[in-house]
Amino acid sequence: MTEHETTHDRDGAQVSTGTTVEPGETAEAAIPELVIISGMSGAGRSTAAKCLEDLGWFVVDNLPPALIPTMVELGARSQGNVARIAVVVDVRGRQFFDALRESLADLDSKGVTRRIVFLESSDDALVRRFESVRRPHPLQGDGRITDGIAAERDLLRELRGDADLVIDTSSLNVHELRAKMDAQFAGDEEPELRATVMSFGYKYGLPVDADLVVDCRFIPNPHWVPELRPFTGLNEEVSGYVFSQPGAKEFLDRYTELLQLIATGYRREGKRYVTIAVGCTGGKHRSVAMSEKLAARLASEGVETVVVHRDMGRE
Incomplete structure (x- = not known):
């Protein structure tokens, strides 16, 4: 499979994803910000970590506390590429808690700027959650779920006392927990939605990871225009031909409006990533041209956008 990838800034212009450093130039080391996520098993540590990951944090699950300074040091050497690190510490690494302090x-x-986030929940809520997934508590051994919960509370008592932020998830659903994390860590700006716009050819099959699929086969195919056939939708003449056809511009305008509505809902529900698949017969002409225009429109609306042309290089 051949893929061609571009990105667009908020004004819709194509930009390079690379960073150039001139010979002899050195990047100043910046100490990353650090968040340590811990708390009760079943209280939502994974959801909290995923939320930070969606906000652009570099997340490491179950890192031994003794290695946290090393991780921060490596982040400082990344020339600013790893500016914020979140580490999940839980009972799986309990033998390392002595090294945490x-x-x-x-x-x-x-x-190093660091915060400890502790996820708390009532015994009743935790029991219900473990019973709903039919999994044992990590510390219950041969005992009951409540035995494991009690052991974990005792183990984490000191860490909870040191926490900068304690979130009780007893009555929270996943979306409400994400909203609390966003309120603490997203700053004044609303977390961005990141979109992948993927062109594809129906004859090669639907993309399995697509959230939304749209069909461009209602537009006349440039493949049947001899002088356009060798080129792709990245070519200006091919793109001009596609958007000169009846309904093409109207489709772009109205689908963009629909995506703006969907994007607002995605942000509200805590969804930060979306893959939009745009298809034509072979994935070479119409879908490529439409994907490029659509990505530029989304970028102009503040959506961080990557374009992938899945089948453009196929024969």
Whole structure:
């Protein structure tokens, strides 16, 4: 499979994803911001971590606390590519909790900005959640779920006391927890929606990861125009031909309006990524031209957009 990828900025212009450093030029090391996520099993640690990941944080699950300073140091060497790190610490790494305080003291001495987020929940809520997924509590052993919960509370009591933010998820659903995390870590700006616009050919099959699929086969096919056949939808003449056809511009305008409505709902529901598949017969002409225009429109509306042409290079 051949893929061609471009990105668009908020004004719709194509931009490169690379960064150029001139010879002899060095990037200043920046100490990453750090968040440590912990709390009760079943209280929503994974959801909290995923939320930070969607906000652009580099997330590491189940990292031994003794390695946290090393992770921060590696982030500082990334030339700004890893500016915010979130680490999930839980009972799977309980043998390392003795090293956590030493690691935190080390980070404080280096001026690292760090916060501890602790996810809490009532015993009743935790029991219901474990029973609903039919999984044992990590610490219950041969006992009951409540035994495991009690053991975990005792183990995490000191860490909970050191937490900068405690979130009780007893009565929260997934969307409400994400909203609380967004309120704490998204800043004043609304978290961005990131879109992948993928052109494809129906004769090669639908993209399995598409959230939305739209069909451009109602537009006359440039394949049957001899002087256009060798080119792709990235060619200006092919694109001009596609958008000179009846209904093409109207389709772009109205589908963009529909996507704006959907994007607002996605943000409200905590969905941060969407894949929009645009298809034609072979994935070479119509879908490519439409995908490029659609991506530019979305970018002009503040949606971070990547374009992937899945089948453009196929014969």
